[in-house]
Amino acid sequence: MFHTVLCDLLGIRYPIIQGAMQGAGGPRLVAAVSEAGGLGILPTFGGTEKELRDDIEKTRALTSRPFAVNITPIGRAFTESRAAICIEMGVPIVTTGRGDPGSNIVRKLKEAGTIVLPVVPSVHHALRVEAEGAAAIIASGMEAGGHVGRVSTMPLVPQVVDAVKVPVVAAGGLGDARGLLAALALGACGIQLGTRFIATVESEAAEWIKERLLRTEETGTIISSLMTGKPVRAFATRILREYEQALGHADSAEDRAALRIRYLKELRHAPLEERTMAAGEIVGMIRDIRTVRELIEGIVAEAATLAEKLYRASREEGGRKRLLPGAARERRRAER
Amino acid sequence: MFHTVLCDLLGIRYPIIQGAMQGAGGPRLVAAVSEAGGLGILPTFGGTEKELRDDIEKTRALTSRPFAVNITPIGRAFTESRAAICIEMGVPIVTTGRGDPGSNIVRKLKEAGTIVLPVVPSVHHALRVEAEGAAAIIASGMEAGGHVGRVSTMPLVPQVVDAVKVPVVAAGGLGDARGLLAALALGACGIQLGTRFIATVESEAAEWIKERLLRTEETGTIISSLMTGKPVRAFATRILREYEQALGHADSAEDRAALRIRYLKELRHAPLEERTMAAGEIVGMIRDIRTVRELIEGIVAEAATLAEKLYRASREEGGRKRLLPGAARERRRAER
Numbered sequence: 001m002f003h004t005v006l007c008d009l010l011g012i013r014y015p016i017i018q019g020a021m022q023g024a025g026g027p028r029l030v031a032a033v034s035e036a037g038g039l040g041i042l043p044t045f046g047g048t049e050k051e052l053r054d055d056i057e058k059t060r061a062l063t064s065r066p067f068a069v070n071i072t073p074i075g076r077a078f079t080e081s082r083a084a085i086c087i088e089m090g091v092p093i094v095t096t097g098r099g100d101p102g103s104n105i106v107r108k109l110k111e112a113g114t115i116v117l118p119v120v121p122s123v124h125h126a127l128r129v130e131a132e133g134a135a136a137i138i139a140s141g142m143e144a145g146g147h148v149g150r151v152s153t154m155p156l157v158p159q160v161v162d163a164v165k166v167p168v169v170a171a172g173g174l175g176d177a178r179g180l181l182a183a184l185a186l187g188a189c190g191i192q193l194g195t196r197f198i199a200t201v202e203s204e205a206a207e208w209i210k211e212r213l214l215r216t217e218e219t220g221t222i223i224s225s226l227m228t229g230k231p232v233r234a235f236a237t238r239i240l241r242e243y244e245q246a247l248g249h250a251d252s253a254e255d256r257a258a259l260r261i262r263y264l265k266e267l268r269h270a271p272l273e274e275r276t277m278a279a280g281e282i283v284g285m286i287r288d289i290r291t292v293r294e295l296i297e298g299i300v301a302e303a304a305t306l307a308e309k310l311y312r313a314s315r316e317e318g319g320r321k322r323l324l325p326g327a328a329r330e331r332r333r334a335e336r
Numbered sequence: 337m338f339h340t341v342l343c344d345l346l347g348i349r350y351p352i353i354q355g356a357m358q359g360a361g362g363p364r365l366v367a368a369v370s371e372a373g374g375l376g377i378l379p380t381f382g383g384t385e386k387e388l389r390d391d392i393e394k395t396r397a398l399t400s401r402p403f404a405v406n407i408t409p410i411g412r413a414f415t416e417s418r419a420a421i422c423i424e425m426g427v428p429i430v431t432t433g434r435g436d437p438g439s440n441i442v443r444k445l446k447e448a449g450t451i452v453l454p455v456v457p458s459v460h461h462a463l464r465v466e467a468e469g470a471a472a473i474i475a476s477g478m479e480a481g482g483h484v485g486r487v488s489t490m491p492l493v494p495q496v497v498d499a500v501k502v503p504v505v506a507a508g509g510l511g512d513a514r515g516l517l518a519a520l521a522l523g524a525c526g527i528q529l530g531t532r533f534i535a536t537v538e539s540e541a542a543e544w545i546k547e548r549l550l551r552t553e554e555t556g557t558i559i560s561s562l563m564t565g566k567p568v569r570a571f572a573t574r575i576l577r578e579y580e581q582a583l584g585h586a587d588s589a590e591d592r593a594a595l596r597i598r599y600l601k602e603l604r605h606a607p608l609e610e611r612t613m614a615a616g617e618i619v620g621m622i623r624d625i626r627t628v629r630e631l632i633e634g635i636v637a638e639a640a641t642l643a644e645k646l647y648r649a650s651r652e653e654g655g656r657k658r659l660l661p662g663a664a665r666e667r668r669r670a671e672r
Contacts, residue, residue: 003654013654122555123620143488151554152479152488154509154518155617159554162621173490182490182518184646218487218495219458248584281491284459285498307643307650310520314643318339318349 001304002180005167006190009115009136010093011066013037014300015190016180017138019146019171020070020095021278022046024198024205027055031062032202032292041095044082045072045228052082056089068117071105072097072147074228079105087112095119095138096129097147106132119171119192121149126160126168137164138192141172145195145280148172148223148233154186161187175282177302181310184303195280201291208272210289218284226263227276235276235283239267337640338516341503342526345451345472346429347402349373350636351526352516353474355482355507356406356431357614358382360534360541363391367398368538368628377431380418381408381564388418392425404453407441408433408483410564415441423448431455431474432465433483442468455507455528457485462496462504473500474528477508481531481616484508484559484569490522497523511618513638517646520639531616537627545613546625554620562599563612571612571619575603 006015018025018033020043030040040063042055052069059067069091071082083105086094094109096118109116110133118129119138126137139160141153153172161168170183171192183191198205199213212235222236226243234240243263250256267275290298342351354361354369356379366376376399378391388405395403405427407418419441422430430445432454445452446469454465455474462473475496477489489508497504506519507528519527534541535549548571558572562579570576579599586592603611626634 001653002650003652004649007654123553124555141488141490143491151617152477152490152509154477154489154515155479155511155554155621158512158514159618159620173488175491176494178494178522179490181521181646184649185517185521185642186514217459218491219460249587251585281487282495284495285491304650306521307647310517311643311647313340313520314338314640316339317337318343 001300002184004184004189006136006169009167010039012039014296015169015184016296016299017041017068017095017169017190017192018197019144019192019194020045020072020097021146021194021198021203021205023277024203024209026204027058027062028204029197029200029202029292030055030067031059032200033197033296034059034063034065034067036293036296038292038296039093040067042067042069043072044070044078045074045097049081049085052085053089056085056091066092068093068095070095070097071101073101073105076102083109086114093117103132106134110135117169120160122151122156123159123163125149126164130164130166134166136167136169136189138169138171139188140192141170142223142233143281144172145221145233145283146278147228148231153183157183157186157188173281175280175285177299177306179282180299180303181306194278195282196286196295197292198277198279199286199289200295201289205277208275209277212277213279213283213286214289216279216283218281220283221279221281226260226267227278229260232278233280234278237270237274237276239263239270239274240276337636338520340520340525342472342505345503346375346404348375350632351505351520352632352635353377353404353431353505353526353528354533355480355528355530356381356408356433357482357530357534357539357541359613360539360545362540363394363398364540365533365536365538365628366391366403367395368536369533369632370395370399370401370403372629372632374628374632375429376403378403378405379408380406380414381410381433385417385421388421389425392421392427402428404429404431406431406433407437409437409441412438419445422450429453439468442470446471453505456496458487458492459495459499461485462500466500466502470502472503472505472525474505474507475524476528477506478559478569479617480508481557481569481619482614483564484567489519493519493522493524509617511616511621513635513642515618516635516639517642530614531618532622532631533628534613534615535622535625536631537625541613544608544611548613549615549619549622550625552615552619554617556619557615557617562596562603563614565596568614569616570614573606573610573612575599575606575610576612 004015014037017039020041022043022045033040093115115135142148167189170188175196224240340351350373353375356377358379369376429451451471478484503525506524511532560576
């Protein structure tokens with residue numbers, strides 16, 4: 001079901017990839033996603049070189065299916081060392097985090113035979129990474145959890161699809177079968193899910209995070225640069241709200257840096273209920289903790305049923321009612 | 337094709353409604369949309385009572401199909417007088433702008449037999465207007481042009497669909513057949529298009545606006561409260577950017593009010609290329625000015641073709657490739 005060009009490109013069964021998540025998506029989750037027919041992706045953000053090597057080994061011990069590593073471009077030395085490890089250890093697929101990994105890195109990975117999928121927030125950015133040799137592009141809307149751009153998934157995906165020749169994966173605001181089918185309707189060849197995969201049995205996220213996912217509404221996230229210095233969508237908390245407000249009133253780079261240090265310290269010592277974690281706007285849709293296999297197979301099966309329903313709806317003709325002004329009033333009055 | 341419950345509810349042929357647009361969507365556009373099988377909607381924002389009466393009469397002279405009036409809640413007296421005109425003149429359908437029209441207004445309209453469709457930005461708001469008697473709900477993402485909330489269309493629509501019992505229309509970030517099909521996949525029974533309808537032969541928008549739509553990219557909009565005092569997505573211009581930046585540094589309500597007066601004056605006297613207009617993030621997708629009929633019939637026909645393609649894709653099974661780590665590298669090397 002739903003075997004697309006992405007499945008051929010990555011050697012996976014279903015066109016569903018798991019967004020890299022520091023603190024929630026280690027070897028256990030990554031292997032579970034790949035074993036269930038999707039593509040698991042290891043994070044590198046915040047980790048040492050040794051941790052990355054260990055994670056790759058651990059994942060390989062759990063699955064023989066393809067998985068990927070995500071490289072967040074947080075400085076040239078970091079990016080280059082993580083890319084070198086991926087090449088050396090033969091990781092077949094690398095995604096690059098929101099932001100620019102640099103043409104040099106993409107070219108080096110590509111020359112080593114690695115399939116590179118950059119995550120991009122705009123058409124402009126998509127065109128650049130395509131020219132640099134991206135095998136496919138992950139167009140990620142600003143409703144996603146984690147690092148975000150400014151454009152939303154619904155308008156972003158078709159505009160990226162129209163601009164590039166390589167396959168496009170949709171990310172941001174997707175959490176179930178409806179999201180998969182909507183993304184494919186927009187011209188994507190697959191989806192990347194992040195937040196939804198945190199709420200799984202195999203995710204390494206702490207219990208308080210899973211519990212928070214179950215009770216947070218769709219308006220319960222905020223974009224803040226506190227955590228990484230770049231805009232990140234996360235659970236909205238008092239500390240993030242106050243930091244963003246204070247930031248608006250800071251007049252110099254020094255003031256802003258001092259504020260960040262102060263609030264980061266507060267965040268580090270905050271009680272559990274005031275802590276935060278990257279999460280996207282689909283959070284309000286999460287009502288259960290499932291196994292990864294249940295989740296992926298459920299999404300694909302439901303999307304297939306929905307695709308048939310949509311096809312039938314496309315052929316639906318109604319009695320063409322010519323409702324004159326005022327007629328609705330009379331009709332509805334008559335009904336009472 | 338695509339005859340949904342929305343078509344039955346409103347007495348229209350296709351599940352496409354036109355978002356109310358001050359300055360772009362007068363009687364000519366509204367009648368053209370209704371004549372082509374959609375639902376045209378007259379704006380009230382910024383207009384007098386007499387102008388609304390005249391617009392309703394003019395639209396009726398151009399079409400006998402149903403059309404609607406949008407009431408933006410900019411004060412109780414305004415809302416009540418516009419609702420009274422709609423009731424008195426037998427307008428069959430009323431949409432209410434982003435924000436809360438008040439339960440009293442919805443109830444009065446409903447008691448008069450008017451079908452009320454509020455535009456909402458969140459699940460919380462959707463539940464409230466449903467309880468007040470909304471016949472259907474327009475869930476509008478923050479990528480839309482005009483007044484916006486904080487949640488994007490892709491995650492908002494399915495969460496509203498899950499929360500309410502009445503039909504849900506998707507709005508925000510939609511501009512073509514792919515958007516229609518994606519919205520239906522998310523569980524909506526139809527779509528509201530705004531920005532895309534400005535770029536039509538029948539829209540009353542000035543030439544500079546239509547020309548600007550053709551050359552603005554998806555990142556070329558900004559959310560600013562300059563125009564109406566509430567967040568509005570519009571073409572990003574120097575004046576809007578500077579106002580928003582200055583606003584962040586204003587410390588009191590007086591400062592903010594003074595800033596708004598100053599920048600509104602600057603906007604009013606700005607040369608054409610510095611003027612702005614509400615526009616959504618699909619703006620980068622607009623490449624031509626079409627007639628309304630071409631646009632609507634094109635969207636529906638293409639969406640039907642696409643629905644069939646998606647249905648076929650849902651049944652697609654690939655050769656299950658078990659791509660071992662490193663195999664991708666070898667395969668791609670062999671290809672070179």
